[in-house]
Amino acid sequence: MSAVLDHPGHHAHDDHHHAPAGWRRWVYATNHKDIGTLYLLFSFTMLMVGGVLALLIRAELFQPGLQLVNPELFNQLTTMHGLIMVFGAIMPAFVGFANWMIPLQIGAPDMAFARMNNFSFWLLIPAGLMLVGSFFMPGGAPAAGWTLYAPLTLQMGPSMDAGIFAMHIMGASSIMGSINIIVTVLNMRAPGMTLMKMPMFCWTWLITAYLLIAVMPVLAGAITMTLTDRHLGTTFFNPAGGGDPVMYQHIFWFFGHPEVYIMILPAFGIISQVVPAFSRKRLFGYASMVYATSSIAILSFIVWAHHMFTTGMPVTGQLFFMYATMLIAVPTAVKIFNWIATMWEGSMTFETPMLWAVGFIFVFTIGGFTGLILAMAPIDIVLQDTYYVVAHFHYVLVAGSLFAMFAGFYYWAPKWTGVMYNERMGQIHFWWSMISFNITFFVMHFLGLAGMPRRYADYPAQFADFNAVATIGAFGFGLAQVFFFFVVVLPMMRGQGEPAPQRPWNDADGKGAEGLEWEVPSPAPFHTFETPPQLDASGNRLLQPQLGGRSH
Amino acid sequence: MKSISDKLAWLLLPLGAFATAAHADTNDLPGGPAVRQLNLHAAATRIAVEQAWLHWFMLITCIVIFVLVFAVMFYSIWKHRRSRGHKPASFHESVTVEVVWTVIPFLIVIGMALPATKVVVAQKDTSNADLTIKATGYQWKWGYDYLKGEGEGISFLSALDAGHRQMSNDGASGAVPDNYLLQVDNPLVVPVNKKIRIITTANDVIHAWGVPAFGVKQDAIPGFVRDTWFRSEKTGDFYGQCYELCGKEHAYMPIHVKVLSQQDYAAWVQGEQKKMAARADDPNKVWVLDDLAKRGEKVYAANCAACHQPTGKGAGPIKALDGSPVVQDPDKTKEIHVVLNGRAAMPAWKQLSDTDLAAVITYTKNNWSNKTGQIVQPAEVLAQRGK
Numbered sequence: 014m015s016a017v018l019d020h021p022g023h024h025a026h027d028d029h030h031h032a033p034a035g036w037r038r039w040v041y042a043t044n045h046k047d048i049g050t051l052y053l054l055f056s057f058t059m060l061m062v063g064g065v066l067a068l069l070i071r072a073e074l075f076q077p078g079l080q081l082v083n084p085e086l087f088n089q090l091t092t093m094h095g096l097i098m099v100f101g102a103i104m105p106a107f108v109g110f111a112n113w114m115i116p117l118q119i120g121a122p123d124m125a126f127a128r129m130n131n132f133s134f135w136l137l138i139p140a141g142l143m144l145v146g147s148f149f150m151p152g153g154a155p156a157a158g159w160t161l162y163a164p165l166t167l168q169m170g171p172s173m174d175a176g177i178f179a180m181h182i183m184g185a186s187s188i189m190g191s192i193n194i195i196v197t198v199l200n201m202r203a204p205g206m207t208l209m210k211m212p213m214f215c216w217t218w219l220i221t222a223y224l225l226i227a228v229m230p231v232l233a234g235a236i237t238m239t240l241t242d243r244h245l246g247t248t249f250f251n252p253a254g255g256g257d258p259v260m261y262q263h264i265f266w267f268f269g270h271p272e273v274y275i276m277i278l279p280a281f282g283i284i285s286q287v288v289p290a291f292s293r294k295r296l297f298g299y300a301s302m303v304y305a306t307s308s309i310a311i312l313s314f315i316v317w318a319h320h321m322f323t324t325g326m327p328v329t330g331q332l333f334f335m336y337a338t339m340l341i342a343v344p345t346a347v348k349i350f351n352w353i354a355t356m357w358e359g360s361m362t363f364e365t366p367m368l369w370a371v372g373f374i375f376v377f378t379i380g381g382f383t384g385l386i387l388a389m390a391p392i393d394i395v396l397q398d399t400y401y402v403v404a405h406f407h408y409v410l411v412a413g414s415l416f417a418m419f420a421g422f423y424y425w426a427p428k429w430t431g432v433m434y435n436e437r438m439g440q441i442h443f444w445w446s447m448i449s450f451n452i453t454f455f456v457m458h459f460l461g462l463a464g465m466p467r468r469y470a471d472y473p474a475q476f477a478d479f480n481a482v483a484t485i486g487a488f489g490f491g492l493a494q495v496f497f498f499f500v501v502v503l504p505m506m507r508g509q510g511e512p513a514p515q516r517p518w519n520d521a522d523g524k525g526a527e528g529l530e531w532e533v534p535s536p537a538p539f540h541t542f543e544t545p546p547q548l549d550a551s552g553n554r555l556l557q558p559q560l561g562g563r564s565h
Numbered sequence: 566m567k568s569i570s571d572k573l574a575w576l577l578l579p580l581g582a583f584a585t586a587a588h589a590d591t592n593d594l595p596g597g598p599a600v601r602q603l604n605l606h607a608a609a610t611r612i613a614v615e616q617a618w619l620h621w622f623m624l625i626t627c628i629v630i631f632v633l634v635f636a637v638m639f640y641s642i643w644k645h646r647r648s649r650g651h652k653p654a655s656f657h658e659s660v661t662v663e664v665v666w667t668v669i670p671f672l673i674v675i676g677m678a679l680p681a682t683k684v685v686v687a688q689k690d691t692s693n694a695d696l697t698i699k700a701t702g703y704q705w706k707w708g709y710d711y712l713k714g715e716g717e718g719i720s721f722l723s724a725l726d727a728g729h730r731q732m733s734n735d736g737a738s739g740a741v742p743d744n745y746l747l748q749v750d751n752p753l754v755v756p757v758n759k760k761i762r763i764i765t766t767a768n769d770v771i772h773a774w775g776v777p778a779f780g781v782k783q784d785a786i787p788g789f790v791r792d793t794w795f796r797s798e799k800t801g802d803f804y805g806q807c808y809e810l811c812g813k814e815h816a817y818m819p820i821h822v823k824v825l826s827q828q829d830y831a832a833w834v835q836g837e838q839k840k841m842a843a844r845a846d847d848p849n850k851v852w853v854l855d856d857l858a859k860r861g862e863k864v865y866a867a868n869c870a871a872c873h874q875p876t877g878k879g880a881g882p883i884k885a886l887d888g889s890p891v892v893q894d895p896d897k898t899k900e901i902h903v904v905l906n907g908r909a910a911m912p913a914w915k916q917l918s919d920t921d922l923a924a925v926i927t928y929t930k931n932n933w934s935n936k937t938g939q940i941v942q943p944a945e946v947l948a949q950r951g952k
Contacts, residue, residue, distance in 0.1 A: 076588070076736075076737065077588065077733075077737045077741060077745065077746075078732065078733055078735065078736040078737020078738065078741075079733050079734055079736060079737075080736045083813075084813040084814060084815070084816065084817075085813045088810070088812075088813060088815070156812075156813070157810065158810045162770075162771060162809075162810070164769070164770050164771070164787060165770040165771065165810065165811060165812060168770065168812065252786075252787050252788020252789065253788065256788075257788075257789070258770075258771055258786055258787065258788070258789075259786060259789070292645075292653065293647070293653040294653045294654065294655070294657065295655075295657035296657065297656075297657050297658065297659075298657070298658050298659070298662075298663055299657070299658065300658070301658070301663045323773060323775075323782050323783055323784050323808070324784045324786070324791070325765075325783060325784060325786070325789075325791030325792075327689070328685060328686055328689045331685050331689070332682060332685055335678065335681065335682075335685065336678055339674045339677065339678055340674065342670065342674055343667060343670045343671050343674060344667075346666070346670040347663070347666060347667055347670070349634065350634075350666045353634065353637060353638045353641065354662070355657075356638065356641045356642070356645065357637075357641050357645065358641075358645055358651075358653065358654035358656070359641075359645050359651075359653045359654070360645065360646070360647040360651050360652055360653040361641075361642065361645055361646045361647060361651075362646065362647050362648070363642075363646075371638075371642065374638070375635065375638075378631065378634070378635075379631070382627040382630075382631060385623070385627065385674075385677075386620070386623045386624065386627065389619060389623060389677070389681045390681065390685045391612075391615065391616050391619055391681055391684035391685055391688060391780075392616055392619055392620050392623065392681075394616070394688065394780065394781070394782050395605060395613075395616055395775075395777060395780055395782065397773075397782060397808065398773060398775075398782075398808040398809060399808070459601070459602065459603050459604075462602070462603065462604050462605050462620075463598045463599065463602035463603075463604075463605075463606070463777075464598055464606060464775075464777035464805070464806070465598070466806050466807070466808050466815075466816070467810075468810045468815060469806075469815065469816040470815075470816050471733045471737070471746060471816050471817075472746065472816065473594070473597065473598055473744070473745050473746050473747055474588050474591040474737075474741050474743070474745045475591055475593065475594060475597070475598040475599060475600045475601075475602065475743075476598060477588045477591065478600065478601050479601065524653060
């Protein structure tokens with residue numbers, strides 16, 4: 014029976030509250046599991062929408078010449094693909110994971126602010142509709158790139174304002190979600206679970222939440238100034254009135270760089286849960302991982318202008334941002350080494366979550382190295398705004414964030430739904446995605462080195478072959494995700510599959526997954542840890558473990 | 566948008582093999598991209614050589630580290646798996662190991678930053694240039710102004726060949742030239758082995774001027790000036806494109822730099838200067854009324870409006886041009902005389918060119934409520950000089 018689509022638990026002594034049902038269950042949801050499910054379904058939908066936009070882009074770029082769209086529409090496609098994926102897919106998905114897992118992992122009954130949690134989710138619906146609907150506004154969707162540089166944004170039609178409004182709403186949603194996460198993590202951990210005993214996934218989300226609160230308001234500032242420049246006669250970014258277009262870039266990227274770490278830190282957290290489980294060995298260097306994640310977060314505030322190496326900053330500026338950016342490679346490398354050290358001398362099995370986690374480490378590292386290469390200012394001068402950058406960020410965002418989310422899904426979905434996914438199908442999903450992803454994006458490194466610029470609807474004929482390869486890979490990758498939905502996700506949501514045990518990832522001797530989420534039945538009952546659990550010395554097991562029963 | 570049947574036909578095209586075959590006859594473009602190019606362009610400047618070196622250095626270092634690290638990981642995957650019966654160890658921390666694998670990457674990163682620093686400093690040093698050229702980004706073409714050095718004063722726009730733009734709209738089916746989307750009407754011409762300082766700015770939104778073979782790229786920002794430099798050590802044609810999203814024709818404003826030998830450059834400069842002199846004011850040119858009046862409007866605003874007002878109504882002793890009998894006189898020489906020689910408090914304007922004078926006179930005769938339909942050609946102004 015699935016906790017996701019079925020009505021919630023029928024525990025004998027839980028009938029004192031009226032379990033919600035029907036549409037009210039979802040619209041008025043205050044339960045962290047339900048809200049987590051809502052976020053995940055919303056973000057998967059946005060992933061598909063953003064994916065269709067990507068396929069339209071790749072279809073146009075299959076061959077030189079314009080075959081499908083005109084350049085204005087092409088610019089709208091690239092812009093909205095970026096905005097929808099960043100703000101509609103990746104960020105809400107991680108919030109979905111946070112909602113499902115943080116209370117379970119810290120032994121809390123729910124998030125601290127359950128109603129604000131509901132609001133945070135439902136805000137996303139009008140925002141998402143506005144973003145997607147902007148294509149149908151006069152003049153089409155915004156077409157200034159997801160980075161919305163001024164003064165090009167001043168030339169955009171009314172959809173620019175709708176986009177700004179949507180982003181304000183999404184920003185508010187993120188900020189409220191972050192407040193919720195911080196308060197929950199700091200105040201509602203079960204007794205005995207000190208911060209340094211808390212699961213890494215909670216740590217990475219705690220740090221991410223602080224980053225969000227720090228930088229979302231900065232984005233709000235940049236887009237509001239754009240709005241007033243467009244309509245209220247201000248000239249923040251309009252040189253005709255004494256404004257500075259480069260200031261927009263500074264403000265945007267001061268948000269933008271921490272933003273990309275916001276999109277990867279929770280992924281690191283998921284990997285830090287999955288790798289130890291399937292290595293049957295504790296995470297190596299827990300404290301070091303906490304410090305490394307914190308260093309990455311702090312450093313992320315001082316590197317923003319590596320997105321601006323060609324804007325004409327003085328030598329000192331270029332050198333500073335180059336050095337600071339290269340420095341981030343160090344704590345990131347430490348994390349990679351710690352994961353491998355966790356695997357080392359473990360006793361590994363390679364069920365689907367572990368496939369994704371190991372795949373993540375492999376492909377994310379490639380993205381990390383191309384980031385290090387781009388950090389070198391002299392090289393960046395040649396590669397800025399080329400397909401090399403596109404390759405880099407897709408490696409870290411798709412092969413990084415998205416693959417980690419797949420790892421987390423396969424790992425935790427048995428707990429969410431009460432059924433196991435089909436292992437063979439999971440493996441097919443993994444290999445199909447991995448291979449088609451690399452076909453799509455690896456060749457983009459070559460295109461970038463050869464000088465092909467980004468955001469181009471058409472290109473010199475010498476770039477044709479690799480563009481054709483990338484397009485084929487992209488369609489393959491997109492199909493893999495459709496396969497995933499119909500063959501893995503939907504059956505699980507419908508409760509079709511082998512019933513999942515309480516501990517699907519543990520051997521008879523108990524080795525394998527750790528964490529309080531495995532102390533509750535599968536599917537997790539609607540209410541869990543209604544009274545704080547008593548923990549053992551490690552902080553991650555109940556003192557009196559329960560098997561198959563309900564929590565109390 | 567293309568027609569539905571076009572799209573369907575295209576969608577039915579079988580996979581890559583056929584598509585790439587359609588452009589299988591594309592060749593490498595010297596100074597531009599090569600077919601299936603894997604690495605950076607062949608360098609034409611010392612800076613580009615340094616950048617290529619740095620890139621190889623980084624690539625090889627990263628590949629070596631990658632191979633080492635993942636050899637360890639894949640070994641572990643093979644050896645430390647449960648199906649081989651390996652039992653899990655219980656270690657889970659080691660301060661020594663953490664320190665070692667923090668310090669070593671830190672040292673590697675410093676080792677990478679040192680050679681890069683030299684190149685950053687060199688790239689930014691735009692002093693002592695032999696030739697300074699301003700590149701202005703427009704939506705959607707480049708404007709070049711030779712500001713200082715041999716060729717000073719030369720100025721022109723450089724836009725994508727219109728045929729190429731049309732080819733793009735037509736879907737680029739069939740054979741396209743090797744310089745597809747890179748051919749311009751007026752390339753930027755510079756001498757070889759001279760330090761060229763490029764000042765970038767823009768007229769509307771941010772663009773970026775970049776030429777991969779030179780290793781240069783600089784944003785062109787409206788209202789601001791930035792600069793970069795290059796010294797090409799090879800003659801030939803080199804191509805670049807706009808590298809900052811600037812609107813719908815972003816993909817259609819290429820850069821073509823022609824690097825000539827010193828003599829060829831000098832000859833080109835002479836030719837350009839002659840052309841400009843000719844373009845500037847051909848006194849025998851026969852103008853069309855609308856064009857001349859449009860030019861006249863600018864001349865009027867710059868010279869006459871201060872006294873005669875933009876409304877042409879004058880003020881006090883300054884006569885109104887709107888409805889003026891002199892302006893509306895069927896005998897054009899009357900107004901030409903007044904403008905050339907002045908009258909009473911009005912100064913002479915004979916220092917303006919024949920074309921400018923003809924333009925402003927034509928403008929006054931056909932603006933406001935004046936609708937004479939008369940046109941004054943530059944030759945007619947010339948004929949009245951000295952009379």
